[in-house]
Amino acid sequence: MNGRAAALGAGTVLNALATGFGSAFAIDAETRATVELDDTGTVDGAVDGVPDADTRLIERCVELVVEEFGNGQGGHVRTESDVPMAAGLKSSSAAANATVLATLDALDAADELSREAACRLGVQAARDAGVTVTGAFDDASASMLGGVTVTDNAEDDLRKHEPVEWDVLVWTPPEQAFSADADVDRCHDVAPMADLVYDLALDGRYGEAMTVNGLAFSAALDFPTDPAVEAMPHVDGVSLSGTGPSVVAVGEREQLETVKDRWDERDGTTRLTTTRNDGARIL
Ligand SMILES: Nc1ncnc2c1ncn2[C@@H]1O[C@H](COP(=O)(O)OP(=O)(O)OP(=O)(O)O)[C@@H](O)[C@H]1O
Numbered sequence: 001m002n003g004r005a006a007a008l009g010a011g012t013v014l015n016a017l018a019t020g021f022g023s024a025f026a027i028d029a030e031t032r033a034t035v036e037l038d039d040t041g042t043v044d045g046a047v048d049g050v051p052d053a054d055t056r057l058i059e060r061c062v063e064l065v066v067e068e069f070g071n072g073q074g075g076h077v078r079t080e081s082d083v084p085m086a087a088g089l090k091s092s093s094a095a096a097n098a099t100v101l102a103t104l105d106a107l108d109a110a111d112e113l114s115r116e117a118a119c120r121l122g123v124q125a126a127r128d129a130g131v132t133v134t135g136a137f138d139d140a141s142a143s144m145l146g147g148v149t150v151t152d153n154a155e156d157d158l159r160k161h162e163p164v165e166w167d168v169l170v171w172t173p174p175e176q177a178f179s180a181d182a183d184v185d186r187c188h189d190v191a192p193m194a195d196l197v198y199d200l201a202l203d204g205r206y207g208e209a210m211t212v213n214g215l216a217f218s219a220a221l222d223f224p225t226d227p228a229v230e231a232m233p234h235v236d237g238v239s240l241s242g243t244g245p246s247v248v249a250v251g252e253r254e255q256l257e258t259v260k261d262r263w264d265e266r267d268g269t270t271r272l273t274t275t276r277n278d279g280a281r282i283l
């Protein structure tokens with residue numbers, strides 16, 4: 001009873017920590033999960049290359065799927081990832097989605113649940129594991145479905161979902177920033193800006209939405225705005241991603257290459273990539 005699946009990392013249009021409404025877009029970075037089920041009744045998890053990682057999220061994903069579609073099985077779950085952990089690129093959503101799909105695959109139950117419903121199980125696991133503030137259905141839906149999504153995280157409701165063909169530049173500083181540690185009160189203070197970003201996103205003005213989001217949440221969460229200001233003359237949109245520290249920009253490839261030269265001078269890694277519209281998949 002083995003299963004294997006992959007889900008996508010994502011960047012932010014609107015951070016949901018202010019109002020519960022969020023928006024994210026899938027990028028070409030993957031987390032893969034392998035699940036082996038057995039009759040032990042207990043689940044243990046491991047993250048490739050990170051021996052001390054917190055594995056409660058992926059273990060909880062297996063448990064929830066087994067509760068609904070299995071017969072008391074336990075087993076092992078292991079992830080390997082191109083999405084850096086706690087860097088703002090939705091590593092938790094990608095790990096949860098990949099694990100839920102891999103467990104469904106191991107139980108031969110992948111056709112019994114829509115991708116959207118599978119994603120809600122991962123969100124529940126993230127809440128149970130305490131790795132999220134709002135549940136992060138915005139990030140989870142982008143990671144699972146691909147394209148850009150706009151969501152109400154209080155209701156796990158998908159308000160908008162559409163494919164997008166964007167070139168994307170990602171700067172990831174060496175630090176980590178766990179969502180569960182974010183200063184939520186400071187985010188509430190920028191709610192009027194989040195309302196504006198939500199309206200822009202619903203209008204399909206994603207680039208402007210991202211830029212307003214980035215300035216507001218960088219200020220609220222105490223991240224530098226210099227990378228965004230450097231990028232602004234060249235790109236359609238630039239934002240702090242998630243609860244940081246990564247910054248994502250979208251626009252013309254050539255212009256993003258100009259920004260990359262500037263961002264390369266900073267500590268960390270800078271990567272040119274694209275959006276993905278295919279979403280998570282069973283391998
Ligand atoms: N590859 C992985 N395998 C297993 N668990 C993971 C993996 N990546 C992330 N996680 C879980 O998610 C937690 C990090 O979640 P967090 O929301 O802080 O990061 P993120 O999703 O990358 O950030 P953001 O929401 O700002 O994009 C980790 O502590 C771990 O529990």
Ligand SMILES: O=C(O)C1=C[C@@H](O)[C@@H](O)[C@H](O)C1
Nearest residue numbers: 016022132133134136179242
């Ligand atoms: O933990 C959460 O609820 C969230 C974390 C960040 O990724 C945000 O970007 C997201 O909108 C919500």
